[in-house]
Amino acid sequence: MIITKDAVVVGAGASGLFAAAEAGRRGRDVIVLERTATFGNKIRVSGGGRCNFTNLHVTADNYISQNPRFCLSALSSFTPHDFIQIAESYGVSYYEKEHGQLFCKGSSGQIIAMVRQLCEDNNVRIIYNAKIHDISKRGDVFVIVTDSGIYHSVSLCIATGGISYPQLGATPFGYRVAAQFGLNVIPTRPALVPLVFSAEDSTNFAGLAGISIEAAVSCNKKYFQGGVLFTRRGLSGPPILQVSSYWRPGDSISIDLFAGAAAYEFLQSRRRHKAALSAILSEAFPKNFARTWCEVYSYVRPVNQFNEKELREIAARLHNWQIFPEKTEGYKRAEAVTGGVDAGELSSKTMEAKKVRRLYFTGEVIDVTGQLGGYNLHWAWASGSACGRHM
Ligand SMILES: Cc1cc2nc3c(=O)[nH]c(=O)nc-3n(C[C@H](O)[C@H](O)[C@H](O)COP(=O)(O)OP(=O)(O)OC[C@H]3O[C@@H](n4cnc5c(N)ncnc54)[C@H](O)[C@@H]3O)c2cc1C
Numbered sequence: 001m002i003i004t005k006d007a008v009v010v011g012a013g014a015s016g017l018f019a020a021a022e023a024g025r026r027g028r029d030v031i032v033l034e035r036t037a038t039f040g041n042k043i044r045v046s047g048g049g050r051c052n053f054t055n056l057h058v059t060a061d062n063y064i065s066q067n068p069r070f071c072l073s074a075l076s077s078f079t080p081h082d083f084i085q086i087a088e089s090y091g092v093s094y095y096e097k098e099h100g101q102l103f104c105k106g107s108s109g110q111i112i113a114m115v116r117q118l119c120e121d122n123n124v125r126i127i128y129n130a131k132i133h134d135i136s137k138r139g140d141v142f143v144i145v146t147d148s149g150i151y152h153s154v155s156l157c158i159a160t161g162g163i164s165y166p167q168l169g170a171t172p173f174g175y176r177v178a179a180q181f182g183l184n185v186i187p188t189r190p191a192l193v194p195l196v197f198s199a200e201d202s203t204n205f206a207g208l209a210g211i212s213i214e215a216a217v218s219c220n221k222k223y224f225q226g227g228v229l230f231t232r233r234g235l236s237g238p239p240i241l242q243v244s245s246y247w248r249p250g251d252s253i254s255i256d257l258f259a260g261a262a263a264y265e266f267l268q269s270r271r272r273h274k275a276a277l278s279a280i281l282s283e284a285f286p287k288n289f290a291r292t293w294c295e296v297y298s299y300v301r302p303v304n305q306f307n308e309k310e311l312r313e314i315a316a317r318l319h320n321w322q323i324f325p326e327k328t329e330g331y332k333r334a335e336a337v338t339g340g341v342d343a344g345e346l347s348s349k350t351m352e353a354k355k356v357r358r359l360y361f362t363g364e365v366i367d368v369t370g371q372l373g374g375y376n377l378h379w380a381w382a383s384g385s386a387c388g389r390h391m
Contacts, residue, residue, distance in 0.1 A: 005031050007155035007391050008144055010173070012039035012126050014380035015363025015387075016159030017115050022388025023155075024122030032119075033130035033146060034169075040112050041168040042161065046377065051108035053087070054080040054381070055374035056100035063379065064245055064369045066186055070343035071368050071379065074351070077389075078382040090114040101373045135177055137356070155358045155391040157351075159384065162337035162364040163188060170331075174341065174365035181356045184342035186367045190334035191245035194236035195253070195325035204296045206232055211286050216259035219243040219251055225259055230289075234325060242372050244328055245338060255321040257285070264315035271311065273303045336376050340367040350390035351383055360387045 007023050009016045012034035020030045032039075043051055055062070058080055060072050084102070087094065092114050093105040104110045119126065127148060134145040135156070144151040160174035175185045197205060208230035216225040217239040229237035243253055258266065270280050277299045281290035294300055299314060306314070328334065341361045345353055351366075353359040363380040370376035 001149040003031075003149050003151050005029050005151055005153045007031075007157060008033060008142065008151050008153040009157040009159055010132065010144075010177075011159035011161060011363075011365075012128075013159060013161050013363060014040065014043055014115070014377055015161075015384035016157065017119055017124070017126075018381050018384030019157050019159060019360070019362050019388040019391065020124040021115075021118045021122045022385050023391050024119070024124045024388075026389070028155075028391070030122075030124050031151065032124060032126045033132060033144070033151075034126055034128050035130055035132075035171070035173075036169040037128050039126055039128075040115055042165065043111055043115070043377070044108050045165075045168065046108055047103055047374075049107055050103045051111045052097070052101050052103050052374040052377070053094070053111050054083045054102050054378040056080050056096065056102065058100075058375060058378050062371045062373070062375045064191070064338050064371075065343055065367050067343035067367065070346075070348050070366075071382075073348040074382040074386040075378075077349075078385040080378060082385075083378065083381050086118070087111070087114060090117055099373060132173070135180070137181075137359075140357070142359070155360065157360040157362060157387055157391055158365060159362045160365050162340060162369075164190060164193075164331045164334035164337050166331065174361065178341045178345070178353075178361065178365075181353065181359060183345040183353055183355065186339040186342050188337045188339035190328045190331050191338045191369050192241045192335035192372055193244045193328040193330070193333055194231060194234055195240055195244055195247065195323075196234040196327050196329060198324055198326045201323060202233070205230060205292065208289055208292055211289050212237060213257065213285055213289055214259070215239065216256040217243050217253055218256075219253045220246045220248075222246045228255065233329065235323070238372055241335065244334075245336070245369060245371070247325065247328070249327065250324075252322045252324045255323060257318045257321055258315075262315075263318035264312060267303070267306075267311045267315055270303055271306070275302060276300065277303050277306070277314070335372070336364065336369050338367070338369045340365050340369075343367050349386060351387040352390065358391065360391055362387045 006028040131147040142156040224239035224242035226238040278294040
């Protein structure tokens, strides 16, 4: 059975559905092929179930790409306010958590319902459990061979996402299609992912699992502040997830435990105390952490027994606690990936491949990775929208 469409979109995630709805709004006959039994799987789990769907302060600086200016055009033609306008018109209630991050007041189900309605309103049909066997281009027409039929389409949009969280349907399909059509693909790495301790740090700090401390974390000249969470395997929490996107095997991360304050002055002001250093540090940190940290570095005397040089050394370590993670927790636990279809292969205005007419890539499958804070979903909406206005 041959089914003829104006556009076929592969992947019913945020970007594919936005591309499809926008093209549908322009009167194009669009179908979406999704390999799982549902749509928007990542939207559902995003933001801890509340979906951090955009960020009021989106700029190109919030994205990692080998082509850092690529995202500019799509971001400026589809802003957070454009998304908010759509969300409000579909009754999504939301709030700003912090730093411009917008979350649903209820659950991510509000965004899922909005996207479903948007697709229905624009006559977009989704085929679930679709198995694609082959894609080729004959003349001006893409031929997509699936279990449920052969699609002929002038436009093809690949919106299969990144390969993180394979348990939610992610596959490397999009990278393969790009390679098949001669497009460069930048090797991927897990991003926004917890870091795993070295064997030695694991022995030292695994007992702190569940504890969170406020700190500033930096790696490769990127700096993020927030709650660092100790896990059974290593470190997590917002600033760790953020630096993980910039971390490479062998790099250290630096944790400033006294960010915004002066550790040396703090120690100085208590230098005559007879209490153990860990007891003094417990004023600033959870007790367990202070005790473990002091034991690991053999700072186990009363404060008044440390000399000036030692106090300075302790203060320096409090501001620059170096950790050498062994690895990340990998794609299974990564909220995103860096790398993907080389942005240099695509038009920044339309997401169309420069080498293959009417072949588009949108969303996370492209080498554009957002920081934590609603930037990845915003990229999915913005790039999907750019594609939908053209395909
Ligand atoms: C746990 C978690 C929490 C997150 N929280 C946030 C957040 O709060 N804010 C934020 O901005 N970002 C968040 N993200 C990132 C964000 O969800 C993604 O960047 C975004 O969903 C990417 O959208 P996409 O449409 O490009 O890809 P996806 O949403 O991954 O959609 C791709 C779709 O393609 C389908 N597919 C794959 N292969 C095939 C194939 N061969 N045939 C047919 N279909 C296929 C998949 O099943 C999937 O439905 C989170 C990610 C995770 C994993």
